[in-house]
Amino acid sequence: MDAALANLLSPPVLCFLLGLLAGVVRSDLEIPEAVARALALYLIFSIGFKGGVELAGTSDPRALLPPLLVAAGLSLLLPLPAFGLLRLLTRASRIDAAAIAAHYGSVSIVTYVAATSFLQARGIRFEGFMAALVAVMETPAILTGLLLARSGKSGAMDARRRRELLHEILANGSVVLLLGSFAIGLLTGAEGMRRLEPVVASGFQGVLCFFLLDMGLLVARRFTGFRTMGAGLLLFGLLMPIVGAATGLLAGRLVGLSLGGTALLATLSASASYIAVPAAMRLALPRADPSLSLSLALGVTFPFNLLLGIPLYLAAAGWLFG
Amino acid sequence: MDAALANLLSPPVLCFLLGLLAGVVRSDLEIPEAVARALALYLIFSIGFKGGVELAGTSDPRALLPPLLVAAGLSLLLPLPAFGLLRLLTRASRIDAAAIAAHYGSVSIVTYVAATSFLQARGIRFEGFMAALVAVMETPAILTGLLLARSGKSGAMDARRRRELLHEILANGSVVLLLGSFAIGLLTGAEGMRRLEPVVASGFQGVLCFFLLDMGLLVARRFTGFRTMGAGLLLFGLLMPIVGAATGLLAGRLVGLSLGGTALLATLSASASYIAVPAAMRLALPRADPSLSLSLALGVTFPFNLLLGIPLYLAAAGWLFG
Amino acid sequence: MDAALANLLSPPVLCFLLGLLAGVVRSDLEIPEAVARALALYLIFSIGFKGGVELAGTSDPRALLPPLLVAAGLSLLLPLPAFGLLRLLTRASRIDAAAIAAHYGSVSIVTYVAATSFLQARGIRFEGFMAALVAVMETPAILTGLLLARSGKSGAMDARRRRELLHEILANGSVVLLLGSFAIGLLTGAEGMRRLEPVVASGFQGVLCFFLLDMGLLVARRFTGFRTMGAGLLLFGLLMPIVGAATGLLAGRLVGLSLGGTALLATLSASASYIAVPAAMRLALPRADPSLSLSLALGVTFPFNLLLGIPLYLAAAGWLFG
Amino acid sequence: MQTHRRKRLEIVVEKKRAAAVLDLLDRDPEVTGWTMLPCLGGRGHTGTRLPEGATDALDTVVILVVTSEAVAQRVMAAVLELLAEHVGIVLLSDVEVARPAHF
Amino acid sequence: MQTHRRKRLEIVVEKKRAAAVLDLLDRDPEVTGWTMLPCLGGRGHTGTRLPEGATDALDTVVILVVTSEAVAQRVMAAVLELLAEHVGIVLLSDVEVARPAHF
Amino acid sequence: MQTHRRKRLEIVVEKKRAAAVLDLLDRDPEVTGWTMLPCLGGRGHTGTRLPEGATDALDTVVILVVTSEAVAQRVMAAVLELLAEHVGIVLLSDVEVARPAHF
């Protein structure tokens, strides 16, 4: 409870709430899009780079492998319960349900970033390679989503479309940047950190604040979207993160992550993508309604995780770790 | 004199002059608009947040109330002498005069920021709540401007337009951000400052420099605008800040502000808005010429205050404080 | 060799390689244009300002004059061998060859910035006024390029066009900003540096990294351009920097620059402009193909200098200094 | 390729007023879509507007609507009434489309 | 001033799909050029798109092509086939140019 | 709704040359306004231009002018002369407006 309150009163979360408020009263406050996107790239670069540097400092980089596999597995499998829940709770079409499920198997980088900031403020450490897990969890869910969408139909994708999609998945900008900056951190280590520290470390909290301000504005705009959404979808947007987090907690514990790492893996599993997956879905399932999944991921699940989920998942991890 | 020279030779003012020069020789130097606007948001957030943190550290937050009321009063009343001067000195129509008067009752955030930077460089302290005064001074002047514009006509605004305008005033982006960041500073206090310090404090001078560079470019572009303006308007643009500053000085002294606070209140009163008020005027008085008031506020009064006014007002405050 | 490897493994160069890779696999990674341009302005301002501050701290600013003259001479003269080589090696038209030659007489600011970062990482000092040399080398080459282009034709430029061009050369944004920030550094000295240090110094490496990431993306996009280019042009793009660097090395030694200064002058001479000159060429020689010179300067010479040239030129300077 | 005649409306309006125009379009069940483009500046009866770092109060946008002749007439009248004395222009022209059901 | 009739094609398409359209145009030897403009947002059968700090997946652009009647017909058909079920609209209208060889 | 015929000129020109075109328009007393839009890129006789972080030398814009037939002819000729060998195209087409005094 205490942690939940501290979370709500931290500058990043307060900035998010400020953006939300400004959006709800329809203020003309607006962060230029070009700048918001650059801030997102900064956040991605920073977590990748810092993760790489941290890993470079640890003795055994092979410890990375089992968590990586587990993370990829989570991303591949989580769309299944998501799809099931959607068919149960809502009247979303098969295609729409599959598209939404793919978003929930993948991850939200900003939610992850907010969670690391939350842990750091409480002095809880986590594995440096967690950033790599973010990268591997981004795209496998897209495949499952596609299989779910196709399962009804006989017709398969034509070859060109399949090539395009594979490319979209592998060469997705945020994945490339995250893995690339991770590699740069790994290669340059402490010396690299010495050179980039004032930008990637000192500036981090401030940039996160501005970015979350913008997220608040975006989420508020999504609110009008889900007025028409129906209670079933809303329920899904709140239930699915719990399902994801529980799965992530168990997986993290099993594969031997630390307390902080387990809480982060839970957060990742609980979060839904609104960068990589929407782009891939536009290509793979053009007939799925993009505003539906974005409204859910951005308008319901993101604020839930940011405001309540993160401290909850940490508390649960704490309980699991006895 | 010494202070005036030191002001002219400070990096922010030199950057402004550089922008001015580049604009006058019609250089193609150009700060992308999206970035300039993001820098403005940064400056607003920083002064709000720092003000809130400072207030959180003081013993008696109730001391805030009298200055707040006085500031709102200044914003409400200063359009009156402005309107009188305009009708006396210029041939501006009633509507144009009222619109300009509203700009001068309100404040220029960047002028305020430059003044705080000037005070800090000289080690002069001021009240943390000054940032809140900036917020309350932004919009009351709009009401007075409207009343002045309507005083000639019988017809009132229709209900829809009135609602829109009220919304524009209350939900104006810069007001929301300034008050919001002030509240965040107040809530998170020293701990919040510890997290955001590298961004909101260390980066401040540099960002101010880049922003003033852009302001110089904009002001230079305005120069062509007021070639056609007439001596009366120019005179107004130089006289009104003096009138405003004098009023602000007395008000600051009366309500018990410190030396620094009084100089800042004088600067606020002397400055003219080019963010919140232009937006409201487009809605309330669409027939007022927007380039006229912007040319005055941005092209005449802003450089006057930045280059000469600020040290002058501080000197006057020093004299007032014996 | 060791230095070359250290260069390749530095964060800025790795970021460039990451951008290159992302571009080659046609990732949708994209740094918003507005932000990339703002970062370029930041880099220009920083090197100008730091150069001015450094010069303010030295005893004898008159030492600046001979290097300035030599630098201007290099910019004026280097287009001659470039033009000769182009006519020898390629089938570029006279006009295209003249336009390309102008690019190679001028300089690439980002290459310079990368070189200073390389020297600093190795603890090698250089003259503060080097930044001023960058400014004076930007534009003289344009004149030579024009003379070369016109040498074949009888018809001269009409008066209006000549005025426009002179203006473009003198009021070019990057030249104005570089000289202006240099002057601001000179005027405000150590006190100015104290105020701007967190932005212009601490942030420098990080910004350079992001900017080079974008350069990598741009260079990769240019690759398709020079598939159609022909081996002669490619050869020119690799040979001309060597010719330029050799000339610059000798000139630096003769005019008494330090080891670091000589390496930087070599780098400047080896580099080719893609900011000031392309703009001027669009005006002066509108029929020259702009993508040809940009593809060469950006796609061949820039990566060559960044990846191999800079350590090479330092090694050569070291050998020259015995 | 078989094409069908439609009308194209272009509305230049202040960005701060664009939401009102889009609301109007969204409330008309026969308007199937619109596209909004940014402007860098403009000149008209209310003076010249150029990119202005300091404030976005003067920003304008273009809103493009492709629809049938009848709907275009109706929307044009409604938009002109909405704009009233506000800044803005409305242009009407011919256009052909391939997928008639779309517009 | 003597002018010549040409056709103007305007294609609204997702930014991520724009490269495919441009490729198509660049492969057609009779298309002499194109111009691409950014959109701030739009509405169509796939819902409303507004500037979205978080992702550029929904961004759209307008591609303008001026060319002869015959080429315009051919390109229009090819683009519609390429877009298939993807988001996007194609508009065709009349235009006059002064330098016929240019288009 | 009663409308009136006017002409619409669209000028694609390099951003650095736009000021000269706008000057020309501003000096013509019969041109009542213009609108300028940014381009993301283009292709023509001077090659392909795509967003270029490094330099704005290749940026282009579209300038839109709505005016009477006669003025449009005059402006078109003047702009083409101004552009001369410079980059750029000029398009002319029909348009209808509701408030004839405005254009």
Ligand SMILES: Nc1ncnc2c1ncn2[C@@H]1O[C@H](COP(=O)(O)O)[C@@H](O)[C@H]1O
């Ligand atoms: N004749 C015109 N041609 C093209 N655009 C125009 C014209 N008149 C006005 N505009 C545009 O419409 C905006 C508002 O015009 P106005 O309401 O007349 O100030 C201007 O800023 C221009 O962008």
Ligand SMILES: Nc1ncnc2c1ncn2[C@@H]1O[C@H](COP(=O)(O)O)[C@@H](O)[C@H]1O
């Ligand atoms: N009737 C219309 N008028 C103008 N633009 C449209 C129209 N319909 C669709 N669009 C544009 O085309 C994009 C894709 O449309 P759609 O494929 O129907 O979702 C939309 O986001 C709009 O920008």
Ligand SMILES: Nc1ncnc2c1ncn2[C@@H]1O[C@H](COP(=O)(O)O)[C@@H](O)[C@H]1O
């Ligand atoms: N056929 C065309 N259709 C559309 N835009 C064109 C066409 N030709 C040229 N352009 C535009 O005009 C610019 C200059 O063309 P050019 O002078 O031919 O290089 C190009 O970059 C395009 O933006």
Ligand code: NA
């Ligand atoms: Na997930």
Ligand code: NA
């Ligand atoms: Na005031």
Ligand code: NA
């Ligand atoms: Na050179």
